[in-house]
Amino acid sequence: MSQSALAKEVAKRRTFAIISHPDAGKTTITEKVLLHGQRIQKAGTVKGKKSGQHAKSDWMEMEKERGISVTTSVMQFPYANALVNLLDTPGHEDFSEDTYRTLTAVDSCLMVIDGAKGVEDRTIKLMEVTRLRDTPIITFMNKLDRDIRDPLELLDEVESVLNIMCAPITWPIGSGKNFKGVYNLIDDEVILYKTGQGHRIQERDVIKGLNNPELDARIGDYAQDLRDQIELVQGASNAFDLEMFLAGELTPVYFGTALGNFGVDHMLDGLVQWAPTPLPRETDGATVVAATAPSFSGFVFKIQANMDPKHRDRVAFMRIVSGKYEKGMKMHQVRTGKDVRISDALTFLAGDREQVEEAYPGDIIGLHNHGTIQIGDTFTAGEKFKFSGIPNFAPEMFRRIRLKDPLKQKQLLKGLVQLSEEGAVQVFRPLSNNDLIVGAVGVLQFDVVVHRLKSEYNVDAIYESVNVATARWVTCKDERKLDEFRRKAEQNLALDGGDSLTYIAPTMVNLSLATERYPDIEFHQTREH
Numbered sequence: 001m002s003q004s005a006l007a008k009e010v011a012k013r014r015t016f017a018i019i020s021h022p023d024a025g026k027t028t029i030t031e032k033v034l035l036h037g038q039r040i041q042k043a044g045t046v047k048g049k050k051s052g053q054h055a056k057s058d059w060m061e062m063e064k065e066r067g068i069s070v071t072t073s074v075m076q077f078p079y080a081n082a083l084v085n086l087l088d089t090p091g092h093e094d095f096s097e098d099t100y101r102t103l104t105a106v107d108s109c110l111m112v113i114d115g116a117k118g119v120e121d122r123t124i125k126l127m128e129v130t131r132l133r134d135t136p137i138i139t140f141m142n143k144l145d146r147d148i149r150d151p152l153e154l155l156d157e158v159e160s161v162l163n164i165m166c167a168p169i170t171w172p173i174g175s176g177k178n179f180k181g182v183y184n185l186i187d188d189e190v191i192l193y194k195t196g197q198g199h200r201i202q203e204r205d206v207i208k209g210l211n212n213p214e215l216d217a218r219i220g221d222y223a224q225d226l227r228d229q230i231e232l233v234q235g236a237s238n239a240f241d242l243e244m245f246l247a248g249e250l251t252p253v254y255f256g257t258a259l260g261n262f263g264v265d266h267m268l269d270g271l272v273q274w275a276p277t278p279l280p281r282e283t284d285g286a287t288v289v290a291a292t293a294p295s296f297s298g299f300v301f302k303i304q305a306n307m308d309p310k311h312r313d314r315v316a317f318m319r320i321v322s323g324k325y326e327k328g329m330k331m332h333q334v335r336t337g338k339d340v341r342i343s344d345a346l347t348f349l350a351g352d353r354e355q356v357e358e359a360y361p362g363d364i365i366g367l368h369n370h371g372t373i374q375i376g377d378t379f380t381a382g383e384k385f386k387f388s389g390i391p392n393f394a395p396e397m398f399r400r401i402r403l404k405d406p407l408k409q410k411q412l413l414k415g416l417v418q419l420s421e422e423g424a425v426q427v428f429r430p431l432s433n434n435d436l437i438v439g440a441v442g443v444l445q446f447d448v449v450v451h452r453l454k455s456e457y458n459v460d461a462i463y464e465s466v467n468v469a470t471a472r473w474v475t476c477k478d479e480r481k482l483d484e485f486r487r488k489a490e491q492n493l494a495l496d497g498g499d500s501l502t503y504i505a506p507t508m509v510n511l512s513l514a515t516e517r518y519p520d521i522e523f524h525q526t527r528e529h
């Protein structure tokens with residue numbers, strides 16, 4: 001394919017994910033985004049906890065039982081002149097390391113905040129992850145159809161808690177029962193809100209110009225209030241700055257209601273206009289691969305097992321970094337040094353799998369995997385580099401795993417190591433005893449692992465509590481000091497599934513004492529594959 005044709009495809013793409021605290025409205029926004037992307041006819045088909053209808057992205061039986069998303073699905077849709085890839089991220093109590101890793105595979109993020117609640121802890125955590133790559137963030141203040149907090153106070157909170165500057169693009173006119181719409185500060189126009197339109201795409205009801213008398217005619221006293229407020233807002237907040245946005249230093253902010261399907265399209269306009277096209281990626285050789293580089297490359301950020309009980313296979317999710325995927329092409333798997341011909345890569349449309357004929361940088365394709373692909377694997381057209389920046393994240397909860405039948409220790413270890421290669425959980429073997437400790441980022445993963453150990457490895461395992469609060473991978477430039485540390489801190493050291501040395505701390509206080517006591521040792525929250 002010609003260079004200019006590839007560049008054209010790259011220029012169209014925007015690949016993003018949503019970060020939010022549970023219940024802020026991620027699922028509802030996803031649904032409205034798909035409505036605007038004309039991927040679903042009528043909103044309400046993605047999720048309906050109460051109606052018993054399930055999100056199209058709920059694949060596993062376990063998810064259905066619990067009404068939550070275990071899997072990360074990928075959705076592609078056209079919007080304006082762009083082609084948007086939305087990578088869904090498990091969000092409820094039972095989110096997982098995949099949620100974090102997915103954020104390393106996107107070029108921008110949408111942060112959804114419940115306007116009545118403001119910044120909540122999961123959002124803080126997820127923002128930390130986006131900081132690893134300084135990912136550009138767009139903000140959506142949701143639930144304006146309810147009484148929300150003072151908008152200026154919300155922006156202040158984002159700025160101070162999340163340490164990112166806010167540039168309001170739209171500004172709300174009232175909220176709750178008195179929500180009238182928003183004023184777009186850049187376009188100088190008011191877009192009026194109408195209730196009861198949540199399930200369809202609305203024609204925008206626009207009044208041009210803040211000083212337009214029509215505004216007074218339509219919203220009465222709110223018009224003058226708005227003018228006064230905007231004067232204040234323009235003085236008190238930052239103007240949008242594209243460079244700062246792209247550097248992850250400033251976030252454009254939109255207000256609206258996902259349920260009422262108002263404002264989601266304004267946000268999408270901003271996304272296609274400003275969010276980066278597929279970004280270059282760094283490699284271990286410190287070289288950078290641009291999306292428009294002609295030869296194919298990509299990396300695996302997630303492995304999904306048993307998405308469909310009818311196909312008991314695993315699918316590796318690959319983000320294409322450069323070049324073009326064509327059905328039947330040969331790829332070089334750098335870690336194994338093998339060439340593989342791929343003729344059945346998948347695209348995902350919220351659970352529907354389709355075979356893909358061609359795909360471009362920014363797109364996600366699924367590769368069938370019989371255990372030969374690992375998270376972090378790089379595929380190229382033959383080159384030997386490896387993409388960096390697809391880490392393991394330190395687990396946040398831990399349990400000791402024990403066999404019902406002690407004779408199956410070998411299968412248990414094998415199963416756990418394989419499951420940890422898929423990124424479902426991590427496994428730690430303490431240096432000082434024969435325990436096996438499972439660590440996860442989300443609590444549901446513990447159940448997933450027991451379930452899969454039983455069905456795939458025929459091992460019955462149970463959990464016990466264990467006195468571990470957090471883990472850090474440890475390294476030290478000085479071999480001698482590392483040995484000394486290994487001796488002195490043996491009680492708190494373990495090897496992970498890939499045999500990397502890990503400090504497992506019973507409390508956060510213990511961890512901070514250890515970092516003070518051993519200043520030469522580096523404690524890492526992430527580990528590169």
Ligand code: G4P
Nearest residue numbers: 022023024025026027028049050142143146257258259260
């Ligand atoms: P999540 O994926 O971030 O967890 O949030 P989700 O979209 O499931 O939304 C959580 C709850 O908030 C849902 O209500 C949803 O209907 C509601 N919600 C989302 N956006 C808005 C909004 O703009 N305004 C209002 N008023 N509510 C909103 P639920 O009763 O918990 O669930 P459901 O039975 O309605 O699905």
